[in-house]
Amino acid sequence: MPDASYVDDVRLAHVLADNADAITVGRFKAQNLTVTSKPDLTEVTDADIAVEDAIRATLKRARPRDAVHGEEREDTGWGPRRWVIDPIDGTRNFVRGVPVWATLIALMEGDRVVVGLVSAPALQRRWWASEGGGAYTGKSLMNASRLQVSAVDAxxxxxxxxxxxxxxxxxxxxxxxxxxxxxxxxxxxxxxxxxxxxxxxxxxxxxxxxxxxxxxxxxxxxxxxxxxxxxxxxxxxxxxxxxxxxxxxxxxxxxxxxxxxxxxxxxxxxxxx
The missing domain is CATH 3.40.190.80 (D-Maltodextrin-Binding Protein; domain 2)
Known part of the structure; x- marks a missing residue:
């Protein structure tokens, strides 16, 4: 289980991811998906915007004192705690119907990332971690296995x-x-x-x-x-x-x-x- 210092933040990240998944899964392969180009010529879809707006709305209620940095909207708030959001990582995959895309949610304290969650609903996978609490993959906090990198040394x-x-x-x-x-x-x-x-x-x-x-x-x-x-x-x-x-x-x-x-x-x- 996560370190007690961040347990509420990890639980909130899962709630944010659940809401994001409901939006992205509903828009994945949709015939009326809207795709536009940003000034840097990368794609953005209506799903990207909807996910970030939904996450920001929840954070405004649940963590009103925290700052938020996202890919699609202007930064909001100020302070040592900052949520960092990528509504759809792998937008080009999302647009083309490739199931390798995810919502990325992180919490930073200063320059240090202390909570991270990656939710890839088309792959039916989710990964998360909190500093000092280990890293996990599974369907929920109560149904998870611990992650461990390899021992390859060459x-x-x-x-x-x-x-x-x-x-x-x-x-x-x-x-x-x-x-x-x-x-x-x-x-x-x-x-x-x-x-x-x-x-x-x-x-x-x-x-x-x-x-x-x-x-x-x-x-x-x-x-x-x-x-x-x-x-x-x-x-x-x-x-x-x-x-x-x-x-x-x-x-x-x-x-x-x-x-x-x-x-x-x-x-x-x-x-x-």
Missing amino acids: VADASLSYSSIHGWVDSGRGQGFVDLMRECWRTRAYGDFWSYMLLAEGAVDIATEPDLALHDMAALDVIVREAGGRFTNIDGVDGVAGPGALATNGRLHEEVAGALAPVEPTAELEPLP
């Missing part, structure tokens, strides 16, 4: 998950990423939140992306850490300040962070074997 035996290679090319770390892919035992682009939840379950050993926002990372951070792993930016600095994210089972972290260190750009990447 990159040559490791499974690596990522979202796409394009961002690595633009980051100046593309060759290092390709070399890391070559060295790993297995590579798959599970993508988005799922890479990190598979890592927390011990099914994946390394998960990384070069460019993420706070709302993409906050909930993932504490779940990975409470499962025994490590969550940093791609430079190996702990926390969710970016750039990007690197999560491992902990044993591999320093070696992988070193492999991803930036190098002088080259004309083109060596092809994968």
Whole structure:
């Protein structure tokens, strides 16, 4: 069970996720789903907006003194406690009918994430954690199993998950990423939140992306850490300040962070074997 310090916040996160799931499941594959483009050319659906508005409305009643940061609306409130919301992580999957998407809910105290929940109703999966209370997966607080990262201690035996290679090319770390892919035992682009939840379950050993926002990372951070792993930016600095994210089972972290260190750009990447 969660640490007593955050038990009420974890319960509230589950309530928020239940309400979000009711909205997203109802809009998934809907023929009249509305999709528009934001200024950064990423997609947003009417479901994204409805979920964030519903979460904000509940938080306004249940935690009126807490600040809220979300992907789709302006920040509200001010103070050391801040809820961080990604209404639909994996919006492009959601739009195309791919079931790999989730609502991400986190609570931060200052710069530290203390509660995180990931709900992927199309996969019928949910993961959550509180600082000091462990990480869990299951259908409810009373029906859950504890998460634990793998014990793999060699990159040559490791499974690596990522979202796409394009961002690595633009980051100046593309060759290092390709070399890391070559060295790993297995590579798959599970993508988005799922890479990190598979890592927390011990099914994946390394998960990384070069460019993420706070709302993409906050909930993932504490779940990975409470499962025994490590969550940093791609430079190996702990926390969710970016750039990007690197999560491992902990044993591999320093070696992988070193492999991803930036190098002088080259004309083109060596092809994968």
